Amino acid sequence: MPEGPSVRKFQLLTSPFVGQVVAKVGGSSRKLSVNDLNALRLQDSQVHGKNLYLAFVAAEGPVGPTGEETVLQREAACGAHCPAQGQQGQDGAPHPHSQDEELQEAQQSRSEAPEAAEGRGNWLRIHFGMFGSVRANEFSRASRANKRGDWKDPVPRLVLHFESGGFLVFYNCRMFWCSSPRADPASDILSVEFHRGRALRALCAPDPVCYTLLDQRVFSGLGNIIKNEILYLARIHPLTPGSLLALSDLERLLDCAVQFSSEWLHNKLRGQRLHPQVYQKEQCPLGHALMKGTFGPSGGFKRLTWWCPQCQPAVL
Numbered sequence: 001m002p003e004g005p006s007v008r009k010f011q012l013l014t015s016p017f018v019g020q021v022v023a024k025v026g027g028s029s030r031k032l033s034v035n036d037l038n039a040l041r042l043q044d045s046q047v048h049g050k051n052l053y054l055a056f057v058a059a060e061g062p063v064g065p066t067g068e069e070t071v072l073q074r075e076a077a078c079g080a081h082c083p084a085q086g087q088q089g090q091d092g093a094p095h096p097h098s099q100d101e102e103l104q105e106a107q108q109s110r111s112e113a114p115e116a117a118e119g120r121g122n123w124l125r126i127h128f129g130m131f132g133s134v135r136a137n138e139f140s141r142a143s144r145a146n147k148r149g150d151w152k153d154p155v156p157r158l159v160l161h162f163e164s165g166g167f168l169v170f171y172n173c174r175m176f177w178c179s180s181p182r183a184d185p186a187s188d189i190l191s192v193e194f195h196r197g198r199a200l201r202a203l204c205a206p207d208p209v210c211y212t213l214l215d216q217r218v219f220s221g222l223g224n225i226i227k228n229e230i231l232y233l234a235r236i237h238p239l240t241p242g243s244l245l246a247l248s249d250l251e252r253l254l255d256c257a258v259q260f261s262s263e264w265l266h267n268k269l270r271g272q273r274l275h276p277q278v279y280q281k282e283q284c285p286l287g288h289a290l291m292k293g294t295f296g297p298s299g300g301f302k303r304l305t306w307w308c309p310q311c312q313p314a315v316l
Contacts, residue, residue, distance in 0.1 A: 002133070003221060003223035004220070005221075009268045013136040014168060024038070025037045026161075039059055048184075051181075132171055157170050206243040210303075211300075224305075226264075229276055
C-alpha cells in the first residue's frame with residue numbers, strides 16, 4: 001500500500017482544490033454514499049501517516065483550512081506544477097510481484113483502517129490499499145492487460161468534480177466519515193513534530209527491529225519498502241532485537257528512516273521514481289546475494305523482508 005511519502009504527494013494534489021465546491025460526484029464506493037458530497041465545499045486537506053483526511057462543509061460555510069497551514073500545503077503550488085504532472089497518481093515504487101506480499105498488504109490494509117465506531121463527522125478518512133492512488137484532472141489508464149487479457153482501465157472509488165472545472169479521482173481506497181483526524185503528529189516520520197526520543201525508546205525494546213519499525217503508533221507512514229531500505233542502509237539485520245543494539249546504531253537507523261522518507265517524497269515531487277537497493281532485489285549494490293523471509297510478531301501480520309547476510313550480519 002502507499003507509504004507516507006506517497007500519501008503526502010496525494011495531499012499536495014488535493015490542496016489546490018481546498019475552498020472549492022463539489023459540483024458532481026461519481027465512483028464505485030459501496031460503503032460511502034458519494035452523493036452526500038454533492039454541493040459541499042472542500043474545507044481542508046491533511047495527511048497523517050498513511051491516511052488522507054478531507055474536511056467538507058456546507059457550501060455557505062467558511063472558506064479555507066480549519067487549522068494552521070502546513071508546510072506541505074504551502075508547497076502545493078510547486079507540487080501541482082512539478083514535472084510529474086503527467087504521472088500524478090503513480091506511486092513511483094516497484095509493484096509487489098509476490099502473491100504472499102499482496103496478501104500481507106491486503107491484511108495490513110484491513111488492520112490499519114478499522115471502520116469508524118463514532119457517528120458521522122465532516123472529515124472523510126481515506127486509507128489506500130495496494131496500488132491505491134489519487135489523480136488530479138486525469139483518470140488512470142490500463143498500462144497492461146489483466147489476468148484475463150483484458151485492457152480495462154481501473155475503476156475509481158470516488159470522483160469529485162468541482163465548480164472550477166477540475167476534478168479529483170481516488171482509486172483503491174477505503175473511506176469513511178470521522179469527527180476529526182485521529183493521528184499523533186509526533187509519530188509521523190515526515191512531520192516536523194516527529195518525536196525522536198519516543199521512537200528511540202521504542203526501538204530499544206527486545207523485539208526485532210523489523211517489527212518495531214512497522215508499528216504505526218510510533219512510526220506512522222513507515223511501510224515495508226522503507227523498512228527494508230533503511231535496515232540495509234544502517235547495516236542492521238532485520239531480526240536483531242533492539243535491546244542488543246548500541247544507541248549509536250539505533251540513532252543511525254532513525255536518521256536513515258527520516259532521511260530516506262524525506263528524499264523519497266522530494267523525488268516524487270520532481271517526478272523521479274524510486275530505485276530501491278534491496279526491496280524485491282536478488283543482489284545488494286555490492287553484488288551479494290540477498291535473502292528473503294516473512295517476519296512478523298506472534299499473532300500479528302507477517303511481512304516479506306529482504307536483507308544481505310554479508311552487509312547486515314546477524315547479532316548473536
